[in-house]
Amino acid sequence: GFKFIYTIHSSKLDVYLTAKKWVAQQILNKAFKIVAVSNALNQKIKTEYHYNKGVVIPNVVAGKSSEAECLDAIFHFEYCIAVGRLVELKQFDKLIDTYCNSDLPKRGVHLVILGKGEEKENLLKQIENLELTKFVHLPGFRNDAICYIKGARFLVLSSKYEGFPMVVLEALNAGTPVISFDCETGPSELVQDEYNGLLVKNQDFSALHKALERMVNDNCLYDFCKENAKTSVTSYSKEKISGKWLDLVNKNIK
Numbered sequence: 001g002f003k004f005i006y007t008i009h010s011s012k013l014d015v016y017l018t019a020k021k022w023v024a025q026q027i028l029n030k031a032f033k034i035v036a037v038s039n040a041l042n043q044k045i046k047t048e049y050h051y052n053k054g055v056v057i058p059n060v061v062a063g064k065s066s067e068a069e070c071l072d073a074i075f076h077f078e079y080c081i082a083v084g085r086l087v088e089l090k091q092f093d094k095l096i097d098t099y100c101n102s103d104l105p106k107r108g109v110h111l112v113i114l115g116k117g118e119e120k121e122n123l124l125k126q127i128e129n130l131e132l133t134k135f136v137h138l139p140g141f142r143n144d145a146i147c148y149i150k151g152a153r154f155l156v157l158s159s160k161y162e163g164f165p166m167v168v169l170e171a172l173n174a175g176t177p178v179i180s181f182d183c184e185t186g187p188s189e190l191v192q193d194e195y196n197g198l199l200v201k202n203q204d205f206s207a208l209h210k211a212l213e214r215m216v217n218d219n220c221l222y223d224f225c226k227e228n229a230k231t232s233v234t235s236y237s238k239e240k241i242s243g244k245w246l247d248l249v250n251k252n253i254k
Helices: 021-030 039-049 067-073 092-101 120-129 145-151 166-173 205-217 219-236 238-252
Strands: 005-008 033-036 054-056 079-083 110-114 136-140 155-157 178-181 197-200
Touching: 021 039, 033 039, 039 054, 067 145, 079 092, 079 145, 092 110, 092 120, 092 205, 110 145, 120 136, 145 166, 155 166, 166 178, 166 219, 178 205, 197 205, 197 219, 205 219, 219 238
Parallel strands: 005 033, 033 054, 079 110, 079 155, 110 136, 155 178, 178 197
Antiparallel strands: none
């Protein structure tokens, strides 16, 4: 007799709704609402399952850290950053190769990858084989990740797929521009190409290579994107997103 709401965070729908469509359809039919974290994700659910009761409520941006809290976390060299679990999905191995083949190491721009996971040893071996131990850093999981993000020149997202990448939202809110693949869902609703970052053709690592170099070599573009980063995500404040949840609950569940 209860009304219940599902929230879906990834474009890989079978993670949430199972690989069996008839089971997924049962779940959807019994749900009061399905909340998707991005418009594209909501549209995918609608298209694949003919489900019209979907609601879009994005994730909320986290609170900011003060300058004092971040002083000890910032490296004393220029760097770009990637953040996430060290798993195949995030494609950090391909990101490292792309970084290696770019002119960023020659320009003295390091690559920092925050996170922990099963791929750590493989990534360390890759970094060593590429003779990049002085330029590519794996500090592990950090509770103060936002401080590292805030100190970076820009953040890179190289995932196979996303739903609504929180790390992109957090980076922009910290005033850090973003380079991201235009995944099936998520990044295009946050990253405005050449306004607060660069949106790269999905899974095109050659285009990602060029984007990395543009964000380092084109200072006018970089300054413009940095200037616009924080204000571009004001609609994801805690007040505005919590208001959407309250509206959903108070107006519809009686």
